[in-house]
Amino acid sequence: MAIDFTEAxxxxxxxxSAGMNITPLIDVLLVLLVMIIITIPIRLHSVNMELPGAVxxxxxxxxxxxxxxxxQANQLLWNAEPLPDRAALVARLQLxxxxxxxxxxxxSSHPQAKYDTLAAVLSAAQRAGLxxxxxxxxxxxxx
Numbered sequence: 001m002a003i004d005f006t007e008a009x010x011x012x013x014x015x016x017s018a019g020m021n022i023t024p025l026i027d028v029l030l031v032l033l034v035m036i037i038i039t040i041p042i043r044l045h046s047v048n049m050e051l052p053g054a055v056x057x058x059x060x061x062x063x064x065x066x067x068x069x070x071x072q073a074n075q076l077l078w079n080a081e082p083l084p085d086r087a088a089l090v091a092r093l094q095l096x097x098x099x100x101x102x103x104x105x106x107x108s109s110h111p112q113a114k115y116d117t118l119a120a121v122l123s124a125a126q127r128a129g130l131x132x133x134x135x136x137x138x139x140x141x142x143x
Contacts (some may be wrong), residue, residue: 063132064103066096068125072110074117086120093128105130108137 068089069077076083083089096103105125109118118135125133 063101064099066103066105068105068107068121070107070109070113070117070121072112074114076117076121086124089121090124090128093125093130097129102130102132104132104134106134106136108135111140 067077067079069080071077076086076089078089078092083092093105096105107118107121107125122133122135
């Protein structure tokens with residue numbers, strides 16, 4: 001099905017070739033490509049940031065740190081003081097959340113304590129609206 005040009009080259013008088021002239025087709029495609037490139041909006045990759053002013057802010061005081069521990073017997077300790085039940089924990093967490101500057105909550109757990117108790121402490125702190133919650137002592141589990 002290919003076009004045979006050998007007869008056209010051998011003849012004394014050039015004959016009409018049955019091949020398609022693709023030059024106008026390429027020209028039209030290039031024009032369309034240029035039009036598409038022009039109409040695509042240019043995206044500016046910038047990030048708006050608030051940079052600090054010339055004067056550094058006043059140094060803040062040390063944040064209050066609250067240590068909540070879960071013992072092996074699933075007893076809750078607030079700064080090494082035993083809590084009678086989870087309701088007392090929730091009450092203290094709500095009081096801490098209402099302070100002007102919220103304290104940092106450091107939660108640690110004994111390796112033999114139930115995960116259920118630790119998860120309850122984390123969810124209670126989150127529900128109370130505390131923002132600075134961390135689990136400390138995870139290096140014991142890294143081994």
